[in-house]
Amino acid sequence: MSVVKSVPIKETGTIMGVDLGIKNIAVTSTGKFFKAGVLNDKRRQYAERRSKIQRKGTRSAHLLLKRMSKRENSFSRWVLHNISRRIIEEAKRVGASVIAMENLKGIRERTKKRGKSHRHRISLWAFSKLQKFIQYKALEEGINVQFVDPKYTSQRCSKCGSVCQSNRNGSVFRCRMCGYQVHADYNASKNIALEGKSSFLGWVVCKPAWNREPVVVH
Numbered sequence: 001m002s003v004v005k006s007v008p009i010k011e012t013g014t015i016m017g018v019d020l021g022i023k024n025i026a027v028t029s030t031g032k033f034f035k036a037g038v039l040n041d042k043r044r045q046y047a048e049r050r051s052k053i054q055r056k057g058t059r060s061a062h063l064l065l066k067r068m069s070k071r072e073n074s075f076s077r078w079v080l081h082n083i084s085r086r087i088i089e090e091a092k093r094v095g096a097s098v099i100a101m102e103n104l105k106g107i108r109e110r111t112k113k114r115g116k117s118h119r120h121r122i123s124l125w126a127f128s129k130l131q132k133f134i135q136y137k138a139l140e141e142g143i144n145v146q147f148v149d150p151k152y153t154s155q156r157c158s159k160c161g162s163v164c165q166s167n168r169n170g171s172v173f174r175c176r177m178c179g180y181q182v183h184a185d186y187n188a189s190k191n192i193a194l195e196g197k198s199s200f201l202g203w204v205v206c207k208p209a210w211n212r213e214p215v216v217v218h
Contacts, residue, residue: 017193084133100196
C-alpha cells in the first residue's frame with residue numbers, strides 16, 4: 001500500500017518562476033540555468049539509430065525499436081527527475097512557497113495547429129514530465145505550484161513592463177524602451193514569477209541579488 005506524504009503548504013510570501021525551453025530546459029527567476037544538452041544529444045543519437053533500423057522493416061527491427069524507446073524514455077525520466085529535484089532545492093534555498101510555471105495547454109494547441117516538428121513534440125513531452133515531477137516534489141516540501149498564462153512572457157521586459165516582439169533576438173533580450181539587456185530565458189522566468197505574483201498581492205518575486213551572475217547548471 002502506497003503512503004502519500006502530506007505536508008502543510010508554506011506561506012512565506014515568496015514566488016520563484018521557472019521558464020522551460022529547448023536549449024535550456026529550465027531557467028529559474030533566481031538565475032539558475034539547467035541545460036538540455038544531455039537530453040538533446042541522447043535524443044539525436046536515438047533518432048539516428050531509429051532511422052537506420054526502421055529501414056530494415058523486419059520484425060526483429062520492430063522489437064528492437066520498442067526496446068530502444070523504453071531505454072530512451074527511462075533515461076529522459078531519470079534526467080528530468082534530477083533536474084526537478086535541483087529546482088526544488090533552489091526553491092527551498094531562497095525560501096519560496098510558490099513555484100510559478102507556464103501553462104502548457106496553449107503551447108500544445110499552437111503546436112498542433114502549426115504542425116511543429118517531431119523535436120518540438122518531444123520537447124512538450126519533456127516539459128510536461130518535468131512540470132509533473134516538480135509539482136509532486138514541491139507539494140512534498142509544502143511548496144505550492146501555480147500555472148500561469150505564458151503569453152508575452154518572452155516579449156515583455158521584466159524590468160519596465162513594456163512589450164515588443166523585437167525585444168527578443170534568439171537568446172538575447174534587450175528592451176527597446178529602457179535598454180535592459182539579459183538572457184531571454186532568464187527574463188521570461190522573471191515574467192512568469194511576476195504573473196504568479198499578480199495572484200498573490202504583496203508577495204515577493206524571487207530573483208538574485210543585482211551583483212550576482214546567473215548560474216548555469218549542467
